[in-house]
Amino acid sequence: MRKMTFISSITGLGMVLAGCVSHKEASSDRIKAEREAAQVVFDEQGEALLPKGYRSWVHVSTSWLPITTSLLDGMITKTPELFNTYVEPIAFKTYVKTGEWPDGTLFAKEFTTTRVDAECDGPPAYVCKRWYGKAIFQSAYTGVAIMLKDKKRFPNEPGNWAYFSFGHQPPPYQPASPPRARERCAQCHIDRAGPKLDYVFSVERIGLDRAGDSRRDILEASLPD
Ligand code: HEC
Numbered sequence: 117m118r119k120m121t122f123i124s125s126i127t128g129l130g131m132v133l134a135g136c137v138s139h140k141e142a143s144s145d146r147i148k149a150e151r152e153a154a155q156v157v158f159d160e161q162g163e164a165l166l167p168k169g170y171r172s173w174v175h176v177s178t179s180w181l182p183i184t185t186s187l188l189d190g191m192i193t194k195t196p197e198l199f200n201t202y203v204e205p206i207a208f209k210t211y212v213k214t215g216e217w218p219d220g221t222l223f224a225k226e227f228t229t230t231r232v233d234a235e236c237d238g239p240p241a242y243v244c245k246r247w248y249g250k251a252i253f254q255s256a257y258t259g260v261a262i263m264l265k266d267k268k269r270f271p272n273e274p275g276n277w278a279y280f281s282f283g284h285q286p287p288p289y290q291p292a293s294p295p296r297a298r299e300r301c302a303q304c305h306i307d308r309a310g311p312k313l314d315y316v317f318s319v320e321r322i323g324l325d326r327a328g329d330s331r332r333d334i335l336e337a338s339l340p341d
Pocket residue numbers: 177178179187188199201223224225261262263279280281296300301302304305315316317318319321
């Protein structure tokens with residue numbers, strides 16, 4: 117369903133480029149597409165299937181962590197890791213406008229390794245030499261974690277958030293995840309982010325800043341009208 121929506125909006129865009137469709141028609145296509153939020157599908161065992169297309173949601177932050185114990189599997193990471201955090205577009209828009217995460221909100225936090233080739237220094241940063249200077253690079257995808265706000269399915273969880281993780285490994289990731297135990301995921305979000313942030317750390321990150329004019333700026337930069 118979502119896939120079809122996506123295709124139809126791409127087609128709409130193609131037609132705009134070709135100059136065949138009025139602005140009004142193009143934006144009504146887009147509005148239609150935007151009304152259909154990405155959703156998590158649950159299998160018969162109550163496990164969440166890894167949502168498709170999360171890398172095309174709104175990217176709201178990148179963070180970098182030196183080698184440490186991974187919260188995905190409790191193992192020491194092989195390289196420093198970066199995380200990229202994405203928010204489902206309709207939830208993003210609602211949050212930027214209202215400051216509230218609507219029911220159905222989805223976050224994806226994807227992990228990557230850092231490049232550690234012969235041209236790179238060692239720990240902690242693995243800064244690599246290139247012709248233009250020095251840089252740190254993402255190297256390979258290595259896992260993804262999801263948060264879903266779902267009142268009906270998780271009425272007793274703080275903020276109605278459920279947490280899922282799909283392995284600490286190169287893609288393909290594990291196709292499904294049970295809701296992870298509170299001690300493993302939620303507790304840290306409860307203790308450290310807490311109800312004031314609705315348990316979401318990323319509201320303090322660059323892409324979710326609602327102060328002053330930045331609200332309008334981040335909306336315009338993230339999603340077309
Ligand atoms: C020790 C604390 C801790 C634990 C345990 C933890 N997280 Fe988080 N989580 C964080 C922090 C800190 C961030 C913000 C990362 C950043 O961008 O700097 C975060 C961010 C996230 C995000 C992006 C939304 C947000 O709150 O910013 C998701 C999704 C997420 N975590 C899922 C999980 C899942 C799934 C688990 C269990 C496998 C888990 N977390 C366990 C601390 C934790």
